[in-house]
Amino acid sequence: MATMREVAARAGVSIATVSFVVNGSRSVSAGVHRRVTDAMGELGYTNNVVARALASKRTRIIALLFPALEQRLGGIALHMFMNAATRASELGYHLVLWPTGQTDDDVRELVSGRLFDGVLVMEVQLRDSRVEALLELGLPFVSMGRTSQNDRVPYVDMDFEEAVEQGLDHLQSLGHRSIGLVLEDFAGTPIVGYGPTARTEEAFRTSIARRGLRSAIVTSGQSAAGGRQAARELVESLPDVTGVLMLKDDATGGLQSGLAESGREVPRDVSVVLLASSTAAGAATEPAMTTLNAPGAEMARLAVEALVARLDAGAGAAGAAGDGTDAGTGADAAAELTQVLLPCVLHVAGSSAPAPAPRAS
Amino acid sequence: MATMREVAARAGVSIATVSFVVNGSRSVSAGVHRRVTDAMGELGYTNNVVARALASKRTRIIALLFPALEQRLGGIALHMFMNAATRASELGYHLVLWPTGQTDDDVRELVSGRLFDGVLVMEVQLRDSRVEALLELGLPFVSMGRTSQNDRVPYVDMDFEEAVEQGLDHLQSLGHRSIGLVLEDFAGTPIVGYGPTARTEEAFRTSIARRGLRSAIVTSGQSAAGGRQAARELVESLPDVTGVLMLKDDATGGLQSGLAESGREVPRDVSVVLLASSTAAGAATEPAMTTLNAPGAEMARLAVEALVARLDAGAGAAGAAGDGTDAGTGADAAAELTQVLLPCVLHVAGSSAPAPAPRAS
DNA sequence: ATGAAAGCGCTAACAG
């Protein structure tokens, strides 16, 4: 592993010059540039990331915080992981997967190693101590999902209100006037205020009232068994139900068979739309279900972009967490705060692939 | 952010002493130890990971290589990500998610930054250029899954032969004598020799012959539609089929309805066992299916442990990739080669949670 | 048991 010093010697230039051509940080005459490049090639030189990080105080590593609880994470989390890693890689960054509990200790521990230039948080709750800690510590971060208090928090999230509108529009356009909402049942879990559920429920109530439709809201437990139970409850509380919006896509098989118990066939008698799901999940049942696809991949990519933009911008200015007085108050107030809500994409069962999600700004 | 120098000053000792107490690398008298600890507490000192990495030539960062192709990755990949990250974190390491194409360029690029002490590879193919490159580069790594040529490759994989035995045992114990195998259809993908499929198919053929059973093998495309088509083909080529082993768990709904088309109900007329799947996937259909749960989480944890063990062992000895003569030949031949096959755990539909997987050694 | 000092490989002023 050749060092810069060796390259410099071989090219007959100073080590600084080599650094400049490696980083493009300053212009170098064609001849010298050529000699340096050649020397690097002959020696098989590659930049030592660690040394660079130490000297420049930027590691080009970002962390993705995920809840170590794990059980609730599904296919869209996987997409987020992969897309965040891929986008980061494209932008010249590394993505570290960092498990967090519900305490903010993990966050403090994480920041203290000074290994990360910035952080991405996922599965944020309406009240999230990780976000609070990050804010307090002044470490640059972007939230995927959002708390209920988002004045100064950069976030990328799904637009649940819009998704509910789309779902109800679709159902109403099919002629349905009596619509059920199936939410996840958090009984027995430590989860209190889960943003997606809370926002969806509120949007649903509001929109149903505005539209003058009949409705019922039920919750569903895990898997098919949970879905069947939910179907029973739904049919009981709203006997003339013909449309369903469902926010839990691992219970679809059960929903179908639960509805079938009372003679209701999907989609003949009841239309179902899976909220914040995926075409694949919709296609898992027979017949396939219509879905509003969660923009998980886009969220991840956008979040990485927003974070990296902020980091690369801050490169010229003062480094973030100053050890003192006014970290995070006025200094970076000028930096624009990314706050994006991404829409779901409707995929009607049986039709071909959905159009790509538009990029919000 | 206090530095070691500041701590040393405050404790009235040398910087070296501070380093010793921080790393426990040498014994320090109780009094001094105390003073240093206090100083660290008062200053809120935390070790700078980057500086440590530069000086010690060990970053304590490992990379997890995953195929950027992404589409085929499912729930078990998610478990691998999370568990690898969690175990790494427990062992004091960081886990970077690194997307790779099918070329080995990515691997060479990755090694050259000297950011990683070691590497984990997942979704390895029977012939995998990433593994070859890693071997050649001499970077410590552990493979999750295995190529067809594994003399010197440390790996952790699922025991497909054993899984097929378990599945057939189960089916046979239920009285079935005519059994179908459903594999993934790779037509239209660049995948040639996919280990899981190839190993399962071979084990199936062998075992079926030994047991003297009737059988048929079909492939299934994506989702419910693919599963239904597979069911049709299966029924056609093996009309008296009463048992099915299935290696593709996103097509289960379709398999059921496909079988139903010809009047065969699951589980009344046909028993289905999902291979290398999960209880959750089995519970997605109504009624639930029996599964042989893939040990994805255990694989990830074991792989991390094996890799870290190797790294921590090599700490005393010579650093891996020497720049010269005999890197990787005799030097570390003494280090034991981890090669583990983990069994699936049978979860019979309707029963309670499966027993935890035993740890192979 | 503790300290002094020489780097690890690179970046980024500051000179020239």
Next chain:
DNA sequence: CTGTTAGCGCTTTCAT
């Protein structure tokens, strides 16, 4: 446009 030089914060012999 190019070179000099002083660190970045820590680990690690080698003395003491």
